[in-house]
Amino acid sequence: MLVGTKFKGIDFYNTEELLTEEEKMVRDTIREWVDEKVIPIIEKHYMEGTFPMHLIPEMAELGIFGATLPEKYGCANLNNVAYGLIMQELERGDSGIRSFASVQSALVMYPIYEFGSEEQKNYWLPKLAKGEKIGCFGLTEPDFGSNPGGLRTKAEYKNGGFVLNGTKMWITNGSIADVAVVWAKLDGVIRGFLVEKGTPGFETQEMKGKHSLRASVTSELIFQDCWIPEENLLPKTNGLKSALMCLTQARYGIAWGAIGAAMACFETALEYAKTRIQFDKPIASFQLVQEKLVYMLTEITKAQLLCIQLGRLKDQGKATYVQVSLAKRNNVYHALEIARLARDILGANGILNEYPVMRHMNNLESVKTYEGTHDIHTLIIGEYITGFSAFK
Numbered sequence: 001m002l003v004g005t006k007f008k009g010i011d012f013y014n015t016e017e018l019l020t021e022e023e024k025m026v027r028d029t030i031r032e033w034v035d036e037k038v039i040p041i042i043e044k045h046y047m048e049g050t051f052p053m054h055l056i057p058e059m060a061e062l063g064i065f066g067a068t069l070p071e072k073y074g075c076a077n078l079n080n081v082a083y084g085l086i087m088q089e090l091e092r093g094d095s096g097i098r099s100f101a102s103v104q105s106a107l108v109m110y111p112i113y114e115f116g117s118e119e120q121k122n123y124w125l126p127k128l129a130k131g132e133k134i135g136c137f138g139l140t141e142p143d144f145g146s147n148p149g150g151l152r153t154k155a156e157y158k159n160g161g162f163v164l165n166g167t168k169m170w171i172t173n174g175s176i177a178d179v180a181v182v183w184a185k186l187d188g189v190i191r192g193f194l195v196e197k198g199t200p201g202f203e204t205q206e207m208k209g210k211h212s213l214r215a216s217v218t219s220e221l222i223f224q225d226c227w228i229p230e231e232n233l234l235p236k237t238n239g240l241k242s243a244l245m246c247l248t249q250a251r252y253g254i255a256w257g258a259i260g261a262a263m264a265c266f267e268t269a270l271e272y273a274k275t276r277i278q279f280d281k282p283i284a285s286f287q288l289v290q291e292k293l294v295y296m297l298t299e300i301t302k303a304q305l306l307c308i309q310l311g312r313l314k315d316q317g318k319a320t321y322v323q324v325s326l327a328k329r330n331n332v333y334h335a336l337e338i339a340r341l342a343r344d345i346l347g348a349n350g351i352l353n354e355y356p357v358m359r360h361m362n363n364l365e366s367v368k369t370y371e372g373t374h375d376i377h378t379l380i381i382g383e384y385i386t387g388f389s390a391f392k
Helices: 021-048 053-061 080-093 095-115 118-129 240-275 287-315 321-351 357-367 374-386
Strands: 135-138 154-158 161-172 179-186 189-196 202-206 218-229
Touching (some): 021 080, 021 095, 080 095, 080 240, 080 287, 095 118, 095 135, 095 161, 095 179, 095 240, 095 357, 135 161, 135 218, 161 179, 161 189, 189 218, 189 240, 240 357, 287 321, 321 357, 321 374
Parallel strands (some): 135 179
Antiparallel strands (some): 154 161, 161 218, 179 189, 202 218
C-alpha cells in the first residue's frame, strides 16, 4: 500500500457479517493506527534494521498486549477473534510489529498467566500490558529448533535458587527484553523460568545481517552460571507440553497475521496492475495477470473463513493445536505465494521500498519457518489424521 492511502479492507465473501460490532471496532481502531503510525515509517526502519521502539507505548495504550487476558491484570479481556483481527492489522503493517506484539502477548504474558503464581501474575502482567516491561521467549537453541524437546539448557537447584547454563537462539525481542521466559531442563523435566535483564550470568547478543524481519530485534540469549531465585520458577510448568501450549497461542496469531500481509500485497498488486500500461493498455487487462489476482483473492478469502471459524472454536474452548497448525501452515504458505505473485506483477518495481511487497515477501520467508516450519505442521496434521508419527 502506498503511504498516504487508507486501507478499506478485502472482503469478497462478506465476512464482515460474521463479526460482532466490538470485533469490527477493535479491527478498525488498529487498522487506522497502522495506516497512520506504522506504514509511513516502517520502510525506513526495515532498511536501517531497527525496531520502532516509540510505538510500544502506543500499542500498550491501544490494549494490544495480552488483549485476551482478564481486566484485573490491566488487560482488555477481548475474545480470540478480536485478538486475531489485531494481529491481522499489525502484520499488514509489518511482520516485525506483529511479532513484537505476539511475543509479548502469547509467549510472555500467556505463560505467566497460565503457569505462574498469583504473585508473578500480579507483578508482571500489568507492567507488560502497559508496555513498561518487555518480554521474550527462550525455547529455541542453536542445535534444537524443530526438536525443542532435545534442548540442552539446564537448571540446577542451588543455594535456594536455580543456576541456568545454556544458549538460546533466534529470540525475538531478546536484546530489548526486561524479562525472558526461559525453558530449561530441571532434573530432566522441561520447566519455565523468569530471568530478568541484568541478572549476573545472563547476556544477550543481537543477531545482525538479516535479510528478513529487519524491523525486528532477534537475539541470542546466553546463560553462564546464571543464578535466579526460587520464586522465578513458573510453578505450573511441567514438561515440553507447557512450552508447546505457548507456541499454540502464538501460531494462532500468526495465522491471522499472514492474512494482513497477504492483503497488503494483493491491494498493492491490484492498484499497480490497473495503472501500469504495457502494449497500450493496463496490465490488469491481461489474462495471466488476472489469473494471479484471482488466486490471491481466493486464498485470502479462504484464509479469512478459516481464521474466523478457528477463533470461534477457540472462544468456545473447542479449538485443538492441530487445527491451529493447519491454519498457520495454510495461511503463511499462501501469503508467501501471494507476496511472490505481487512482486511478479510489479516487475522490477516490486523490489523497491516504494512498495511493501518485497519487505512482506522477505518477512514471510521467516514466518513460514518460525513457530513450527511448514513441514513440521504437515507432520503434526499427518500424525493426527493417520495415527502414525513421522517425526522419528
